[in-house]
Structure formats: structure tokens, C-alpha cells
Amino acid sequence: xxxxxxxxxxxxVQKGGISIINCAYENTAFDYFPWYQQxxxxxxxxxxAIRPDVSEKKEGRFTISFNKxxxxxxxxxxxxxxxxxxxxxxxxxxxxxYIFGTGTRLxxxx
Amino acid sequence: GAVxxxxxxxxxxxxxxxxxxxxxxxxxxxxxxxxxxQFPKKSLMLMATSNEGSKATYEQGVEKDKFLIxxxxxxxxxxxxxxxxxxxxxxxxxxxxxxxxxEQYFGPGTRLTVT
Numbered sequence: 001x002x003x004x005x006x007x008x009x010x011x012x013v014q015k016g017g018i019s020i021i022n023c024a025y026e027n028t029a030f031d032y033f034p035w036y037q038q039x040x041x042x043x044x045x046x047x048x049a050i051r052p053d054v055s056e057k058k059e060g061r062f063t064i065s066f067n068k069x070x071x072x073x074x075x076x077x078x079x080x081x082x083x084x085x086x087x088x089x090x091x092x093x094x095x096x097x098y099i100f101g102t103g104t105r106l107x108x109x110x
Numbered sequence: 111g112a113v114x115x116x117x118x119x120x121x122x123x124x125x126x127x128x129x130x131x132x133x134x135x136x137x138x139x140x141x142x143x144x145x146x147x148q149f150p151k152k153s154l155m156l157m158a159t160s161n162e163g164s165k166a167t168y169e170q171g172v173e174k175d176k177f178l179i180x181x182x183x184x185x186x187x188x189x190x191x192x193x194x195x196x197x198x199x200x201x202x203x204x205x206x207x208x209x210x211x212x213e214q215y216f217g218p219g220t221r222l223t224v225t
Contacts, residue, residue, distance in 0.1 A: 034212075034213070034214075041221070043114075043203050044154070044216045046213065046214075046215070049212070049213070089153060089154070096207065096211050097156060097159065098144075098154075098156065098214060100154045101153065102152075102153050103151075103153050105151075
């Protein structure tokens with residue numbers, strides 16, 4: 001019930017391509033869905049977040065798509081760049097506590 | 111804005127000793143701070159939630175006597191790993207919650223190695 005399933009585990013994308021990472025959840029009490037980017041040896045940094053009353057949110061090259069009925073949400077990185085190579089975590093929040101997905105290691109080839 | 115620092119960034123200690131890790135919110139007051147543990151190439155696991163001036167709430171399976179958390183002010187929380195053992199070696203990350211109840215701002219992490 002508390003899990004957030006994330007896929008794929010790893011992803012390789014050509015420069016300029018679109019990176020897509022998916023997450024799914026079961027707990028309908030989750031009410032906030034952030035995405036974090038983490039570089040090796042560093043703490044996670046907030047990229048973008050969405051509330052369940054919105055189906056899509058875009059900030060620059062990053063877009064969250066949210067499907068409440070399917071209990072799924074995804075991160076799209078447009079025009080992926082080598083500097084985007086990092087590990088991405090989705091999360092879901094209940095009572096302000098974060099449950100993190102398992103992470104996706106993205107590598108963008110130059 | 112919303113900067114969280116951690117100190118030290120790396121620490122190596124001998125088995126049986128205690129280590130203290132500090133987490134500070136630099137430009138905002140954090141009523142709530144969180145402590146996470148992350149194993150290599152794994153996700154973040156919440157260890158405990160600390161509210162300023164009150165006892166921390168530990169997640170199931172986390173030994174509160176081993177991982178002592180103190181949140182003495184609105185800008186400082188500390189995690190003390192007591193009687194550390196090699197299996198406590200990990201990446202410890204704190205986060206702080208400011209004005210928004212949903213957003214957490216993460217520190218850069220502390221790499222603990224117990225020899």
C-alpha cells in the first residue's frame with residue numbers, strides 16, 4: 001500500500017531525445033507527487049511536483065503527467081542533455097511524509 | 111533560498127564510537143526535519159521525523175537508542191549514531207520543511223564509514 005513503483009531502473013537516451021520515467025502507486029491518500037534529481041554523492045534536489053487535482057505540469061524542459069484514475073504519474077525530460085545524467089526519484093506524500101520510488105539512473109549520450 | 115547544509119560531509123570512525131551529524135536550514139526556519147538513509151544505488155529510506163522542541167518519531171525498524179535525534183532549534187537538527195558498527199556505514203541525508211507543508215529541501219548528505 002505504501003510502495004511507489006518506479007520504472008525503468010536505468011535509461012539511456014541520446015542527446016536531444018525525450019527521457020520518460022514512470023511511477024505507480026496504490027495508496028489513494030497520497031496527495032503530493034514530487035520528482036527529485038540526485039547526482040552521485042549529493043542530496044536530492046527538487047525538480048518539479050504536482051498535486052492530484054492537476055493532470056499535467058510543465059516547468060522548462062520537465063513535464064509531469066498525472067493520471068489519477070490509473071494511479072500513475074510520469075516525468076518527461078524534453079531535449080535531454082548530458083548534464084541531465086543523474087538518478088531520478090519520484091515520491092508520493094501522505095501526511096507530509098515522503099515515500100520514494102526506487103530510482104532511475106538516466107544517462108544521456110553526447 | 112531554501113538551503114539546507116549538513117556537517118560533516120564525510121566521516122570515518124572506528125567501530126564502537128559515536129558520530130554526530132548536523133543538519134541546518136540556512137535561510138528559513140524548519141519546524142520539521144527528516145532524516146533519511148541511503149544505501150549505494152538505492153532509494154532513500156525515511157528513518158525519523160523530528161519536530162522542533164519535541165521527541166523524534168522513528169519509522170518502524172529504526173532503533174531510536176542507536177540513532178539519537180535532537181531538534182533543539184528551528185534551524186538545527188542533529189543525528190547521533192551511537193556505538194557505530196560497520197553495518198551503520200551509509201549515506202545519511204536530512205531534509206527540512208519550511209513554510210509549505212509539502213516541500214522538503216534536502217541537505218547534501220553525509221557519508222559515514224565505520225571501520
